[in-house]
Amino acid sequence: MLRAVEAMMDEAPPEKGPRRFGNVSFRRWYEILEGRVDGLLRDCLPEALWQAWGGEEGVMMGEVKGYFMGGFGSAQRLDYGTGHELSFLAFLGCLWKLGAFGDGQGKEDGEVERSLVLGVFEPYLRVVRRLILTYNLEPAGSHGVWGLDDHSFLPYIFGSAQLTRPITEAEPTPLEGSAPGAPRPSDVVKPASVDLHRESNMYFSAIGFINDVKKGPFWEHSPILFDISGIKDGWGKINKGMIKMFNAEVLSKFPVVQHFPFGSLFSWDPDPDAAVPAQSVHLASQPSAGNPPAAGAGPGTAAPWAQATKMPGAVAGVPPGPGIPYSRAPWTGVGGSAPTMPRGGAPDTGPPPPTSFLRGKPGTASNQFAVTKAPWAKD
Structure with missing residues (x-):
């Protein structure tokens, strides 16, 4: 078929x-x-x-x-x-x-x-x-660079399950460990390793398709997958995390399920005994039932970029927002430390941005940041 x-x-x-x-x-x-x-x-x-x-x-x-x-x-x-x-x-x-x-x-x-x-x-x-x-x-409905993948999610669940250590019916899904001989999670940032495993593993096949359609450093166009590649506890932990993320980012998002039809085979039956979903980094961007929308705001969900820019700890003294905390750029060290080279290699990040800019005489065209001066402005 x-x-x-x-x-x-x-x-x-x-x-x-x-x-x-x-x-x-x-x-x-x-x-x-x-x-x-x-x-x-x-x-x-x-x-x-x-x-x-x-x-x-x-x-x-x-x-x-x-x-x-x-x-x-x-x-x-x-x-x-x-x-x-x-x-x-x-x-x-x-x-x-x-x-x-x-x-x-x-x-x-x-x-x-x-x-x-x-x-x-x-x-x-x-x-x-x-x-x-x-x-x-x-x-x-892509989240752009802050989404796991522009088009798919399930191959990451199935692919990480392929690489998880064998389990039995009496054992819950393992929280750590990998199958014997499985590639390391960090190998997804190495094109040669991706090409080696993409024909036999669905996770690497999905990464290979990203490499086919996107150019540039992996950490730049796929930062979420890049961060996941740094997990040290093996594919078991990645698989469990992928299932949780699928529940939050696909099944729990109205822009996705609003197009899903319900009928006799898959019916809409609220479960009165269902537990309230635990708040997670993925559900943090959902509208809160306890916070009514502002006056004049219409129904529906906020744009994905409306809250994603409120990165936690971005400004001293400001409480962290509901953004994605693990999407820190690879060159940003913890606590302001020196830049580090991301896995797989990356181009030189260059000198840090200047802390101040020269200004000209007030009221003239030269009174603006030097780096943003219009091409027709004269000194």
């Missing part, structure tokens, strides 16, 4: 010429997929299940198709992000709940689960990455 989806790109080649936003030929590709989705699902699903679910007119099949189509981006906005990735995960979840994977699903050996991750989800990511490159799809 995924091979058929990918082949449809040849029927809707991108329009030529440079474009700032997504290529409108993506809408043509999406129309082709939408017209063939029933046949794709019929071909890949057992006929008995197809008929039991009501065929093309069945309510449950309508939900399955909705999640499937939502997994390939927005034809209206010409973008792709973690919400679309979540939609495809829900598509697989629907098939799971309907018993499409046979008697093997849910068994202790986890063979079916591993097959779904490595045999379905990873090929899906390869199709999506080709879509992004072919049609120049914009990141959907």
Whole structure:
């Protein structure tokens, strides 16, 4: 099915010429997929299940198709992000709940689960990455440089799980440790190491795609992943942290879940016994129920950059804001110490900025900072 989806790109080649936003030929590709989705699902699903679910007119099949189509981006906005990735995960979840994977699903050996991750989800990511490159799809709701990844999140969960030490059913997810022979977390900043492991590990595959589409030092365009690469306790701790971050940054963010449809397979059922989510660095930027919006403010969530600039400890005597504390630039030492060379190497950071600037005569064009003087200003 995924091979058929990918082949449809040849029927809707991108329009030529440079474009700032997504290529409108993506809408043509999406129309082709939408017209063939029933046949794709019929071909890949057992006929008995197809008929039991009501065929093309069945309510449950309508939900399955909705999640499937939502997994390939927005034809209206010409973008792709973690919400679309979540939609495809829900598509697989629907098939799971309907018993499409046979008697093997849910068994202790986890063979079916591993097959779904490595045999379905990873090929899906390869199709999506080709879509992004072919049609120049914009990141959907990206946090920019302060986000984990412009387009995806789940490969970091699955990929770090691949590298976590083996566990048993009686043992909780390990908080530390790595599988024997696993690459070190710091290896993600080394292009040669990424190229070596990207074909066998989903975490390194996601990092490799970032390297394919972004230029410059890794710590500069992916500071969150750079900081994570410095964790010394192994992939077990990274995996547990990724799950917590996914819950906070994807499942708990209204701009993401506002597009997620609920129905009979995934219904909206508040749990009266659910614990209140613990406040974390990821949830800190959420609107607080105890702090009503200012007068005249409309409903909805604040822009992601509205609070992210309030870095903790940025100014002496000012209480830390709800920004991202671990996003400190690599050249900023703790407590104002001398700059350090980031992992993987980095260009010279240059001399520190001056503490004062020369000023000219008041009331003249020269009375401005020398570094910002307009080109037409005369001394």
